[in-house]
Structures are given as structure tokens and as C-alpha cells.
């Protein structure tokens with residue numbers, strides 16, 4: 001078995017399986033561990049020059065890759081005009097550089113600040129290292145093997161499609177330069193460690209914030225229909241466990257989905 | 272009318288002796304954990320002073336709370352756009368050093384040091400890094416009792432409204448005065464922390480209005496810390512989750528007051544249910560600044576009013592909670608007697624912790640070598656308080672000085688009247704006049720006197736029955752059918768974490 005088959009064909013499946021299985025396991029079993037694990041509270045200055053360029057850079061580049069993956073024809077058409085190709089390449093390069101600068105700053109910060117060291121785990125460094133490899137190989141590819149945005153959609157995207165279709169065709173990427181291959185393999189490595197790292201902060205992005213009311217009220221139970229019991233008898237409406245809806249309390253959701261200033265939800269409905 | 276019940280609080284500042292017993296009780300129960308050492312969910316500040324975290328009241332620095340923009344309430348720290356663009360780095364997040372670096376001492380060195388010429392000492396070490404701290408530069412009560420000092424007291428943001436002359440007088444040695452401001456989470460009706468949380472992890476409990484952070488849903492985006500103008504949401508640097516005062520709800524649910532209330536030596540704390548109209552919250556937070564306190568009082572409902580009772584029942588408030596609201600000491604201090612005022616109403620969060628302002632001694636002058644307390648007419652002396660009314664108004668009534676005066680007049684009047692009744696060395700007729708001028712009847716004065724000075728445990732803390740066990744049982748077996756316990760209710764019924772709450776990777 002050639003190393004290409006091992007790293008470009010078998011490893012991706014192993015990595016994605018680990019990501020999915022362990023990701024679900026952690027999501028079900030260990031929700032408490034999901035956090036950005038922010039260390040801004042302990043160190044503020046260097047974090048700004050690290051976290052901000054890194055995140056804006058990496059997210060833009062990542063979204064770029066995703067667009068190429070989802071609508072390769074669109075990218076091809078865009079790149080048909082040279083000026084547009086240059087604009088795309090230079091923009092991508094700039095964001096990639098931003099990510100790199102941020103990443104290096106983050107790494108230096110984590111290695112040098114005594115307070116941040118207290119909250120640093122081995123995994124933090126492994127992750128920073130892999131991300132560093134990813135950005136450096138990516139930038140290397142962009143600079144030396146142009147035009148990446150062109151052949152990304154010609155080679156890497158079909159390769160990814162073939163993997164997704166369970167008909168792996170590593171021929172698309174087997175001939176790429178070593179650095180670019182490392183870029184691809186390292187991506188699968190990042191997938192594999194995903195559920196074991198702080199990267200899980202990616203699957204808890206707070207998009208619901210956009211639409212929800214600013215205020216949130218959660219009721220264990222609110223029954224606005226039933227007559228209240230007499231004092232001294234057992235109160236049927238107050239603090240307690242969630243009661244399923246649709247049990248003759250017709251008004252239940254009517255009030256639960258209150259859209260007033262204090263947006264209210266029922267505990268059972270709370271995600 | 273959408274009537275809701277709120278666990279509300281009154282702190283009688285005139286009775287606070289600054290002993291910090293409340294803080295210690297809280298620390299022992301709630302924040303004695305790694306990552307929480309620096310937190311004081313309950314703290315007691317000296318005023319004038321800079322507080323904890325330093326200068327928390329200065330929203331030009333911290334950008335907490337709400338403001339009105341084109342008549343609409345807006346968070347100063349964040350909104351639905353900045354909640355994403357500022358998520359990677361938050362411009363207004365207080366730092367550990369804005370609180371203080373928690374430390375302990377190497378006590379073991381006192382015992383384990385090898386024999387030598389010098390006494391061994393216990394060096395201070397950081398509870399964050401474990402490293403030696405050469406000079407401790409800040410602590411949780413660093414400016415305790417430092418009223419009148421140029422370093423701390425002079426930087427109090429509430430002094431900004433004072434004239435240069437008033438400021439100067441305030442720091443004259445003979446006039447020097449300070450008082451204590453005990454603070455916990457206000458369990459606001461319009462909390463900044465809830466509004467700021469992108470993850471939606473923070474919520475108000477519908478039944479009693481306690482504001483909680485779901486530790487499972489918190490993702491450490493830490494906007495709550497910035498959003499709360501009182502800086503009562505804290506980031507646990509170890510677990511990567513934010514935490515805040517839970518009003519000891521497990522104690523409340525078993526009929527006990529929160530630990531800080533229970534342990535209060537000066538008996539300054541009162542706890543009880545207040546009914547309010549949730550439909551009018553928006554109206555109350557949009558009020559003009561001078562009217563904010565009154566607007567908040569307006570949405571607090573009279574639990575004796577038959578219409579309110581009917582509406583409360585229709586809104587699902589149980590009868591025994593309505594009964595509890597009728598006996599609430601908070602309702603009386605806040606609405607009936609109009610003596611207790613919310614802290615910094617101008618932050619527009621509708622805080623549900625109210626303060627009876629302190630009756631600092633009136634101005635004394637040294638004349639002919641002796642201390643002369645100005646007598647004059649009793650209300651006139653209000654203007655000569657050592658701490659200007661304007662200062663207290665900045666703290667407690669969003670600048671509305673009349674509300675502070677009203678509360679002070681009542682306190683003075685009750686004292687004067689009770690002196691006439693109990694000691695008899697002042698004229699009863701005059702005392703009654705003063706009562707009337709303050710807007711009180713003799714019965715009310717007696718009641719205020721009783722609730723301020725004599726009142727016992729069960730009247731200070733009026734806790735409604737939470738009936739938690741019963742409801743769990745109902746949910747499991749009762750009218751609901753076959754939900755089998757206790758698996759079904761994990762996470763809902765106080766059977767919380769299935770795994771130890773450890774920091775993630």
C-alpha cells in the first residue's frame with residue numbers, strides 16, 4: 001500500500017469517523033466542556049493582536065474553501081477573467097497572512113504569559129501547531145504554486161467529492177507537490193483531533209442570538225388556564241419539573257411563545 | 272396585565288456595619304473553587320469609594336447596561352452585530368487586575384522551614400499562577416473604610432455631579448463620612464447579562480425571577496460580564512464558563528433565605544416576593560432618567576388589590592405566592608412607604624434589589640472648641656448632611672434628589688416620632704407634625720420602626736413555598752401519566768451534572 005493510499009484515502013475516512021463519533025459522544029455526554037475557553041480575562045493585550053487577525057483571517061479563508069467546494073463552477077467562472085483571479089488570490093493571501101500573524105502571536109502568548117500558561121493544556125499546543133502547519137503550507141501553496149484558487153476546484157474539490165461519494169479517486173491529488181499534500185493531510189488530522197480540542201467551539205456558534213428577543217424567561221411550568229388552588233392545599237402551579245404540553249392546557253404555548261420584552265419559553269422547549 | 276412574581280430584596284444601609292459576614296458566607300458556599308477565588312458574588316464596598324471591580328460604576332470605562340437610542344433600549348457593550356464581530360476579543364471586558372489577583376500564603380513554610388537565624392515567614396503566592404507575589408497591590412476590600420481618602424474615595428464616579436465646593440467639603444477632615452454598600456446580583460427585570468449572552472445560556476426563572484446561567488449552555492463568550500453594569504456576572508477562568516449569584520435558590524427551595532441574608536449580623540437584609548406587570552417592562556425601561564425609579568415602582572403591583580390578585584391568578588401565580596407577596600417586607604419598603612431605592616436605575620436594567628439610604632450624621636461644626644450639631648429644623652438639616660443628597664441621588668435614584676429626600680424625611684420622622692413615644696424627651700406634637708410633613712401616619716411610623724429595628728427572622732425573610740418535590744412528583748406520576756423517574760428529569764430537577772464539571776480541552 002502506498003503512502004498516498006494510506007494518507008489520502010484511508011486516513012480521511014478514519015479521521016472523519018473519529019470526528020463524527022467522538023463529536024457526538026462529547027456533545028451528548030460532556031456538554032459542560034464546550035466553551036471558547038477564553039483567556040482574555042487573564043491576558044488582554046496580546047490576545048487582541050492574536051485572536052482578532054487569526055479569526056478574521058482563518059474564517060475568511062475557510063469560507064473561501066467552502067465556497068469552492070460547494071459551487072466550483074461559480075469559482076471557475078469568476079476566475080475566467082484574469083483581473084478577478086488576481087483580486088481573489090490577493091484577498092485570500094492577505095487573509096491567510098492575517099491568520100498566520102495572529103496564530104504566531106497566539107502561540108508566543110501562550111508560551112510566554114505566566115497567567116495564560118496556567119490555562120494551557122498540551123492539546124492547546126498540539127492544536128496551535130497543527131493550525132500553524134495548515135496556514136504555512138496553505139500560504140506556501142498560494143505563493144509558489146499559483147494559481148491555487150484555479151486548481152483547487154480542478155483537483156482538490158473532485159477529490160473531496162470522490163471521498164464523499166465513497167469512490168475515492170486519489171489520482172486527483174496524488175501528483176500535487178509535497179507541501180500541498182501535507183496541507184491536505186493535515187486538514188484530515190485537524191478533523192481527527194477536532195472533538196478532543198477547543199475547536200468544538202465551532203459547533204456552538206450562537207446564531208440564535210440574531211433572532212431571539214434580548215430577554216429570556218424560562219418556566220418550569222406555566223399554566224395560565226387552570227384555576228389556582230386554595231392556599232394551604234397543594235399548589236399545582238409553581239416551581240417544579242417540566243410538564244409535557246398538550247395535556248388539555250390549551251393556553252400553554254400561547255403564553256410560552258410570548259414575544260414581549262421578556263421573551264419566554266418553556267423548559268421543555270428550551271434547546 | 273401579565274403578572275409575574277419576583278424574589279426581591281431590600282438592604283437597609285443605615286443598619287450595615289460593614290462586617291463582611293455576608294461576603295464570607297457567600298464565599299464559603301459559592302465561590303470557594305478554582306477559577307472562582309477572585310469572585311465575590313456578595314461584596315461590601317465603602318462609599319465614597321471605587322468599589323469592586325475598581326470603578327465598576329464608570330460605564331464610560333466598562334460600557335455595561337442599557338441606554339436609550341432614538342427611544343429604544345440598547346446595550347452599551349453589544350448588540351446583534353457586535354455580538355459576533357467582537358466575539359474574538361471583547362473591547363470592554365474587565366481584566367483580572369480590575370478585580371484583584373487572588374492570593375494565599377505559604378503557611379507550610381512556617382512549619383517546614385529549616386532552622387536558621389531568622390523567623391520563617393509565610394510569603395504570599397498567587398492563587399492563579401502559584402508564583403510568589405512580592406507586593407500585594409489590590410484585594411477584594413482594598414479601600415475598606417477608606418472614605419475620605421484621595422486615592423480611593425476621591426475617584427468615586429458618583430462624585431462627578433458635585434460642585435468643586437461640595438467635593439472639597441466632603442474631604443474636610445471634620446466632615447469626613449462614609450457608609451457601606453453591600454452588593455449582590457440584582458436579579459433585574461431587564462438584565463444586561465441576559466440581553467448580552469449570545470448563547471442564550473442566561474435566563475430568568477419564570478416562577479421567581481432569579482437570573483441564572485446554564486453551565487451546560489454557556490460557551491464562554493463572556494458578553495454577560497461586559498453587559499452587566501453592576502459587574503455581577505463573573506468569568507471563571509478555569510472552567511471557561513461564566514457564573515453569577517444564584518440567590519441560593521437551593522436554599523430558597525427548601526425554605527431558607529440565601530446565605531448572605533441568613534448570616535447578616537446587622538439584620539439589614541429583607542427578602543420577599545414582589546408582583547409586577549411584565550407587559551409594562553418596556554415602558555419602564557424607556558422612561559426619562561429622572562422618572563426611572565418611579566416608572567419601576569409603577570410596574571410593581573399592589574398584592575392586596577383584588578384586580579391584581581385576579582390578574583395574578585390568571586397569569587398562573589399560585590395563591591400561596593400571592594399571599595407571600597402580601598406579607599413581603601420588600602413591597603412595603605419599596606412601594607408602600609417609598610423608602611427603598613434601586614441602585615443606579617440609570618443603567619435601565621430594573622434591578623430588584625433596593626436600598627434604604629443611610630442616615631449619616633448631619634453636619635457638625637466646631638465652634639468655640641466644641642462640636643456643634645446644627646439643630647434648626649429637622650428637614651432643613653437634610654441639606655447639610657455630610658454626604659450631599661446629590662451624591663446619594665447619583666447612587667440610588669438616577670439623580671432624582673427628591674426621591675432621596677423623601678426617603679430620608681421618612682427615616683428622620685420615624686426616629687423623631689419614636690423618640691417622642693419611647694423616650695419622651697421630645698415634644699410629641701412636634702413629632703406628629705414632622706410625621707405628617709413626611710407623609711406618614713402614626714401607624715405607619717410604628718410599622719416602619721418595627722420592620723426596621725425589631726423584626727424577626729420570619730418577617731425579614733418571607734419565602735413562599737416552592738413545593739419543588741410535589742411538582743416533580745406530579746410530573747413523574749400524577750396527572751401527566753407515565754414519565755418515569757428519575758432519568759426523565761435529569762438536569763431539570765436538581766439532579767444536575769452527570770459528570771464532574773471539568774474544564775474542557
Ligand code: HEM
Pocket residue numbers: 036037038039040041047051055058059062106107110124127128131198199201202205358359360491492
Ligand atoms: C466562526 C466562529 C468562531 C468564533 C465565534 C470563535 C471564537 C473564539 C473565541 C471567543 C476564542 C477565545 C479567545 C480568547 O481567549 O478570548 C477562540 C479561541 C480560539 N479559536 Fe476560535 N472562533 C471561531 C472560529 C475558529 C476557527 C475557524 C478556528 C480554527 C480553525 C478557531 C481556532 C481557535 C483557536 C486555536 C483558539 C485558541 C486561541 C488561543 O491559543 O488562545 N476558531 N475562538
